[in-house]
Amino acid sequence: MNAETKPSRLRDTRITMAHGGGGRAMRDLIEEVFTDVFRPDSDEDQARLSAEALREPGARLAFTTDSFVVTPLEFPGGDIGKLAVCGTVNDLAVGGAQPLWLSAAFIIEEGTEIAQLKRIVASMAREAAIAGVRIVTGDTKVVGRGSGDGVFITTSGVGVIPPGRDMAARHIRPGDVALVNGVLGDHGATILAARGDLALSSPLQSDCQSLNGLIEAVLAAAPGTRAARDATRGGLASCLNEMAMSAGVTVALDEAALPLRPEVRGMCEILGLDPLYLANEGTLVLFVPEDQAGAALAAMHATEAGRDACLIGRAVEKGTIPVTLRTAFGGTRIVDMLVGEQLPRIC
Amino acid sequence: MNAETKPSRLRDTRITMAHGGGGRAMRDLIEEVFTDVFRPDSDEDQARLSAEALREPGARLAFTTDSFVVTPLEFPGGDIGKLAVCGTVNDLAVGGAQPLWLSAAFIIEEGTEIAQLKRIVASMAREAAIAGVRIVTGDTKVVGRGSGDGVFITTSGVGVIPPGRDMAARHIRPGDVALVNGVLGDHGATILAARGDLALSSPLQSDCQSLNGLIEAVLAAAPGTRAARDATRGGLASCLNEMAMSAGVTVALDEAALPLRPEVRGMCEILGLDPLYLANEGTLVLFVPEDQAGAALAAMHATEAGRDACLIGRAVEKGTIPVTLRTAFGGTRIVDMLVGEQLPRIC
Structure with missing residues (x-):
């Protein structure tokens, strides 16, 4: 039974x-x-585990x-x-x-x-x-x-x-590329719509998923991977700011490369939100040496969780600003950490 | 600074x-x-620990x-x-x-x-x-x-x-004695008084304390110790019921041997509470083979947390009732698990 x-x-x-x-x-x-x-x-x-x-x-x-x-x-x-x-x-x-x-x-x-x-x-x-x-x-x-x-x-x-594995944000070097496994902001946008206060109907689903299989696949293909984070509360922007500050580099993003669903983009436009600050729950941010970027992307593309993986920017020598974004119009803007709260209790 | x-x-x-x-x-x-x-x-x-x-x-x-x-x-x-x-x-x-x-x-x-x-x-x-x-x-x-x-x-x-150490309630055998490290119910009674609803003033303090040092001292002196539990939510009564059922024994307690402060006894009498169900947060219950009881008690008495340690009963062949209490008047009563709640949010 x-x-x-x-x-x-x-x-x-x-x-x-x-x-x-x-x-x-x-x-x-x-x-x-x-x-x-x-x-x-x-x-x-208590659990007693043979280690x-x-x-x-x-x-x-x-x-x-x-x-x-x-x-x-x-x-x-x-x-x-x-x-x-x-x-x-x-x-x-x-x-x-x-x-x-x-x-x-x-x-x-x-x-x-x-x-x-x-x-x-x-x-x-x-x-x-x-x-x-x-x-x-x-x-x-x-x-x-x-x-x-x-x-x-x-x-x-x-x-x-495992022995010898040492991934940490402080290992990121200028020249490394920044990869993500898929579209940004789905979790935050889904929670916002699900609260029902906004009378928004949306086909969105949270990206909530376990990333351990994806990460092992990347590490097998690109063993030089420097660091990984999941961009949860505070969104991609806060995650990249923390990584950049840990490493002592600047991260330069390319707006045109950021993967966003039209529904998320639309919801952000209507509500005046910035998708870079929307929470994710299955979004992996990776920094890899440039010569392993292709291998890392190929390994991700072969998995369900990494189907939409792409390159979003790179680490450069530390400037005065931890994270910058080259906009679609050719300008550059500061991507600060989230100040205050964009959306509470998303996780 | x-x-x-x-x-x-x-x-x-x-x-x-x-x-x-x-x-x-x-x-x-x-x-x-x-x-x-x-x-x-x-x-x-995440913490990364050398194990x-x-x-x-x-x-x-x-x-x-x-x-x-x-x-x-x-x-x-x-x-x-x-x-x-x-x-x-x-x-x-x-x-x-x-x-x-x-x-x-x-x-x-x-x-x-x-x-x-x-x-x-x-x-x-x-x-x-x-x-x-x-x-x-x-x-x-x-x-x-x-x-x-x-x-x-x-x-x-x-x-x-450590290798070779295996304490679990199922190891308790008929004949083993039950020990506690000190007085019962101080935590539950303290929380009750601290809530202030009862206009009780009390000199009581929670027994909240870490017991790892005490347990290591007991295990050094009485390596045959079968099982230990801390009697928290549900009090001594619920803890002993769980242990007795795990082991397939009956635990026979002696009311006269139960260590209680006069203040806790008094508060329980006024409020109609049973101190056996009051929560503790630093109360250790031990079952040891009878021939190691003296060594275990001596080791406890040498520590601050075990100063008032005493023998409160023993495991006997399994009867129909998991835990019994010989009262001060010579009768025997059932000590059941807590049914419902005696006092919520004590931990």
């Missing part, structure tokens, strides 16, 4: 404070909603964490659960780590529909299988109505960086 | 949505409030996570930050792991005082130093007023279980 056909032990259809109290109601919730799906190895609170991959001399352990507070909880192309898996998988992968194990901690607002929670958890299990990671430990807390917002999920991830 | 005397780069005294937006305000907040205190090794998002201790054949990696949603955020004997460090350190330690690295993810409600956030972060850094762990990676999200409750913190922890 699988979890869907098993009769429910839960007496409620919505979360109550008792589901966080440490007693029987909590145990029933955890068993039915979480452990029946994630199937941990034991009933101990063969870490035994190799020079291998390092990578460890990262992210809380997810996106609203709405479900949106075209994903939901908070898929996002929580992809986000932490990608944080590990952009540092060169092979993601292995995830933890998942849930802060659930009283009144949340248990059926919705089950959909979110099923989505996490699906995405974990796609990314090849295991969700090995977790926690559940319940807060009263008005002290939370449906569900917040914090995932942490552990992975292994 | 240390973090306290450095002039603040933050223009606000309270958290705004911009502090979670992924741009400059967020970067300033993270630098001033978090990285100036936790001092990670690099500006990359020497994991290289030993037979060593296992332990991984655990917990969200903390306690209210109030600060209380006698601790605060949400200290709790978030102790809780995860203890989750690792009770499984026999030596805690090494922690992540910390913050979900902060708009309007939270930055000064309070700084106190909480300073408290985390202090407790991490006491426990001998490093906070190596983190995340910050901001939610609007009414979508959170001040600060929620999720800590995850990675540790190493």
